[in-house]
Structure formats: C-alpha cells, structure tokens
Amino acid sequence: MPALLKRLLFQVGPQPNERTFTLSSVSDEGHYISLRPFVKPSGSSESAFPFEWVFAGTNKSVKVSDLGNGVVTQDFNFWLDTNVYLNVPNTHRGEVNTTWKDWDSGCIEETGAVYPFGPEKESVSFRELWQPVDPSREDLVIVSPNGEKFTSNAKSIVLKVTDEAYDGLVIIVGRWVQGFLSKKDQGTTEGLNFVRLLERDSGKFESLLSFGKEVKKIPQSYENLKNGSTVTIEGLNWEVIEHHT
Amino acid sequence: MPALLKRLLFQVGPQPNERTFTLSSVSDEGHYISLRPFVKPSGSSESAFPFEWVFAGTNKSVKVSDLGNGVVTQDFNFWLDTNVYLNVPNTHRGEVNTTWKDWDSGCIEETGAVYPFGPEKESVSFRELWQPVDPSREDLVIVSPNGEKFTSNAKSIVLKVTDEAYDGLVIIVGRWVQGFLSKKDQGTTEGLNFVRLLERDSGKFESLLSFGKEVKKIPQSYENLKNGSTVTIEGLNWEVIEHHT
Numbered sequence: 001m002p003a004l005l006k007r008l009l010f011q012v013g014p015q016p017n018e019r020t021f022t023l024s025s026v027s028d029e030g031h032y033i034s035l036r037p038f039v040k041p042s043g044s045s046e047s048a049f050p051f052e053w054v055f056a057g058t059n060k061s062v063k064v065s066d067l068g069n070g071v072v073t074q075d076f077n078f079w080l081d082t083n084v085y086l087n088v089p090n091t092h093r094g095e096v097n098t099t100w101k102d103w104d105s106g107c108i109e110e111t112g113a114v115y116p117f118g119p120e121k122e123s124v125s126f127r128e129l130w131q132p133v134d135p136s137r138e139d140l141v142i143v144s145p146n147g148e149k150f151t152s153n154a155k156s157i158v159l160k161v162t163d164e165a166y167d168g169l170v171i172i173v174g175r176w177v178q179g180f181l182s183k184k185d186q187g188t189t190e191g192l193n194f195v196r197l198l199e200r201d202s203g204k205f206e207s208l209l210s211f212g213k214e215v216k217k218i219p220q221s222y223e224n225l226k227n228g229s230t231v232t233i234e235g236l237n238w239e240v241i242e243h244h245t
Numbered sequence: 246m247p248a249l250l251k252r253l254l255f256q257v258g259p260q261p262n263e264r265t266f267t268l269s270s271v272s273d274e275g276h277y278i279s280l281r282p283f284v285k286p287s288g289s290s291e292s293a294f295p296f297e298w299v300f301a302g303t304n305k306s307v308k309v310s311d312l313g314n315g316v317v318t319q320d321f322n323f324w325l326d327t328n329v330y331l332n333v334p335n336t337h338r339g340e341v342n343t344t345w346k347d348w349d350s351g352c353i354e355e356t357g358a359v360y361p362f363g364p365e366k367e368s369v370s371f372r373e374l375w376q377p378v379d380p381s382r383e384d385l386v387i388v389s390p391n392g393e394k395f396t397s398n399a400k401s402i403v404l405k406v407t408d409e410a411y412d413g414l415v416i417i418v419g420r421w422v423q424g425f426l427s428k429k430d431q432g433t434t435e436g437l438n439f440v441r442l443l444e445r446d447s448g449k450f451e452s453l454l455s456f457g458k459e460v461k462k463i464p465q466s467y468e469n470l471k472n473g474s475t476v477t478i479e480g481l482n483w484e485v486i487e488h489h490t
Contacts, residue, residue: 018350039349039392104284105263140387
C-alpha cells in the first residue's frame with residue numbers, strides 16, 4: 001500500500017521542533033523519497049538551498065523488518081542523500097538504522113542514531129514523529145486517529161532516470177508527486193533539482209515546490225504511462241519502474 | 246476565531262507518546278473543552294473510565310497573554326478538571342501555567358509544569374504538541390503546513406448548564422461538538438458525562454463518543470438556538486452563552 005507521511009517533529013537533544021514541511025512518499029513496492037523544505041528559510045545559506053535534507057531510494061536501498069507489535073526497523077542506504085551529495089561536514093555516511101513504532105494515535109515515531117563524526121566516533125540520537133495522511137486526498141487528511149485500520153488504494157507510479165549522467169526518481173502516490181534529479185559528480189546545489197506537485201480535482205498537476213536549474217527535465221504530467229515504458233523529457237529518459245492504478 | 250486542536254504528543258520524562266484521541270475545542274469567545282479518551286484503554290481502571298483526562302472552562306477561567314513572536318501564555322483555573330472532581334491522588338490542584346509556541350510547521354508546542362505532590366513540592370514538566378485542524382471540515386484536515394495564515398469562519402456556539410445541581414458546557418466549533426455534564430458533589434465517575442459529535446453533510450450530528458449515565462441530558466442537536474435563550478433537555482436547563490454562525 002502506498003503511503004504519504006507528514007513529519008510532525010524532529011528532535012536532536014532536549015528540544016524538539018519542526019521547521020520544515022516534510023512529506024515522505026512511499027510507493028506500493030517500497031520506493032521512497034523524502035523532501036524536507038524549510039517553511040521559513042533563515043539566513044543566506046538556507047535561502048540558497050532551502051532544504052533541511054532530501055533523500056530518496058529504490059526498494060533495493062532499504063531493508064525493512066517487521067518485528068511485530070507495531071514495531072518495524074528500516075535500514076537505509078540512500079541512493080540520493082543531499083548531505084552526501086553536497087559533502088556537508090559532520091553529517092552521517094553509510095547505512096542509517098531506524099526503528100518505527102506505531103502509536104495508538106495513528107502517528108509513527110521514528111528513532112535512530114547517526115554518526116556525524118565517523119563510525120568510530122560518538123553517535124547522535126534522533127527522534128521524528130510522522131503523521132500518515134490519505135494520499136488520495138487533495139488536503140492533508142489525518143487517518144486512523146482512533147485506531148481504525150487505514151487502507152489506501154491510491155495509485156502508485158514510479159519513474160527512474162536511465163541516462164548515465166544523472167540520478168533521478170519520481171514517486172506518485174495518489175494525488176501527491178515528489179521527485180528529484182541530480183547530476184552525477186556535480187556535488188553542488190547546482191546539480192540538484194526537486195519537485196512536489198499535487199493533482200487537483202481537474203486532473204491538473206499543480207506545482208507546490210520546484211527547485212533547480214534542470215527541474216524541467218523531471219516529468220510533471222503522468223498520462224499514458226505503463227510499466228516498463230520510457231518517457232523522454234527535455235532529452236532525458238525516465239523508465240516507469242512501477243505502475244499501479 | 247474558533248479553533249479545533251488535535252493533540253499529537255504528550256511527554257513527561259524522556260519518552261513522548263500519544264495514547265489518546267484528544268481534541269481541544271476553543272470557541273470564538275475563548276470558552277474551551279478538552280476531551281482526552283484513550284484509543285485503546287488498558288486494564289480495568291482505564292476500561293471503566295476510558296479517559297486520560299477531561300477539562301473545560303469558560304473564558305473567565307483562563308488568562309491568555311500574547312507575548313509576541315508566536316508565543317502565548319495561558320494560565321488555567323479549570324472549571325471542570327476530572328482529576329480534581331475524582332480526587333485522583335498525586336495530581337495537580339490550582340492554576341496551571343502553560344506556554345504555547347507556534348512552530349513553522351503550523352503545530353503548536355505547549356509546555357508547562359504541574360505540582361502533583363503539592364505547591365511546595367517538586368514540579369513535573371510536561372510537553373504537548375497540537376495540530377490545528379479545520380473545524381468546518383468533516384475530516385481532520387491539517388491547516389497551515391507551509392506557513393499559510395489560517396482563518397476559520399466556522400460557527401461557534403456554547404451552551405452552559407444553569408441548574409444548581411450540575412456543571413456542564415457544550416462547545417460547537419464548526420462541525421465538531423464536545424461537551425460535559427457533571428453532577429456537583431458526586432465525585433465519582435458515576436457523576437461524569439461526556440459527548441463528542443460530528444455534523445455530517447446531511448446536517449445530522451453523529452455521536453463519536455458518549456459516556457455517562459446522564460449523557461442524554463446533554464444537548465445533542467443545535468437548531469433554533471440564539472444567544473441568551475435556554476433549552477431544556479430531559480429536564481435540565483442549558484443557556485446559550487455564545488452564538489456566532
């Protein structure tokens with residue numbers, strides 16, 4: 001089942017906060033992307049690159065284990081990790097081990113630890129809280145607040161760049177689209193492109209977020225796609241690697 | 246402006262959680278009620294009284310101060326406090342001082358301290374996180390995730406018991422109704438009654454929560470009300486103390 005999660009809280013140290021409008025999209029087959037734009041970027045660095053973080057991957061880059069009792073572990077080896085791409089100092093490299101715990105409220109608590117100073121050095125624990133919302137709705141509609149089982153039959157479509165010079169992934173779950181395109185070996189914000197779109201009742205996809213010089217190379221309409229087919233956008237080839245409608 | 250807040254998180258000590266489906270209703274004129282039912286009551290005590298807590302009051306029982314920069318203090322002297330009513334050991338008595346801080350995400354963090362062992366003894370700090378939702382919607386629709394100003398023109402109606410033997414308040418904000426009725430001097434769960442209702446598209450009010458032997462004495466339809474008028478339900482009189490439509 002595809003999922004759309006809105007982050008409610010991020011905590012390192014004693015004081016939680018949430019400065020971003022983060023949505024994580026998870027496709028039916030487990031491909032994922034998390035776009036974390038600041039709501040109010042502060043200072044010149046955040047204004048130039050108004051994202052706390054973006055990561056994405058296919059289902060091959062995450063190991064999911066259901067431990068029962070509403071607890072799941074997810075071990076990520078991100079395909080795109082903007083901290084790695086931009087070589088941001090004092091940020092984690094390599095696998096990230098996380099634990100996800102269902103709360104009675106329907107929210108999901110994620111905890112884990114990262115090693116920003118290297119794998120042999122001290123770890124930094126973090127906590128995030130996630131609100132599942134209904135991906136088939138135009139609004140951010142909270143699901144399962146009273147313990148009801150939520151099942152989505154929202155569409156789930158995933159496109160992946162096939163050109164050698166780029167990495168890129170677009171995930172459509174229900175009405176919500178998130179995607180990235182990064183130029184290999186660029187290593188600066190100039191090489192990064194992100195989109196977030198919302199399908200309105202009219203069937204039109206409205207852009208909610210658009211970042212990057214090559215953002216027009218990311219597919220932004222999704223008609224007549226089928227599994228295995230390739231679409232070419234501004235000269236760039238994207239393969240449909242998942243297509244459930 | 247009336248408000249409907251869904252609680253996302255409750256924290257005392259290092260581990261946050263959310264075991265309830267808590268909604269707090271605040272009327273246009275500042276009357277309030279917070280119903281905190283457990284989603285999955287655990288054990289015989291929670292099954293018999295499946296509420297973490299309920300409190301309510303009129304705008305005379307809370308002092309609100311806007312400190313600017315998205316910070317507001319609220320000092321509560323609850324009218325109904327189920328811990329006080331039931332004389333639950335090791336729970337706070339008297340004014341509760343709280344600080345509310347807007348996060349960029351649109352959520353509101355509430356922090357404060359209570360004195361469960363008496364005003365001279367040690368304090369216990371707490372944190373709650375609140376998600377504003379649109380009271381005029383049938384679903385729990387998240388508002389202002391991206392820093393947009395949210396303005397509700399939802400209706401705001403408040404009824405208050407006038408009979409000497411009871412305390413009681415019903416708050417209707419938009420489609421959402423929450424109310425309590427408590428028998429004075431009873432001091433047991435037998436004297437407590439709570440409702441939560443939701444107005445469907447049809448105009449019918451559907452019961453989402455109904456607790457107590459005398460719950461039928463709480464008004465559960467709200468036609469032909471006007472400010473200052475009195476309605477009699479099963480022999481009990483309720484005055485309309487606020488009426489904005």
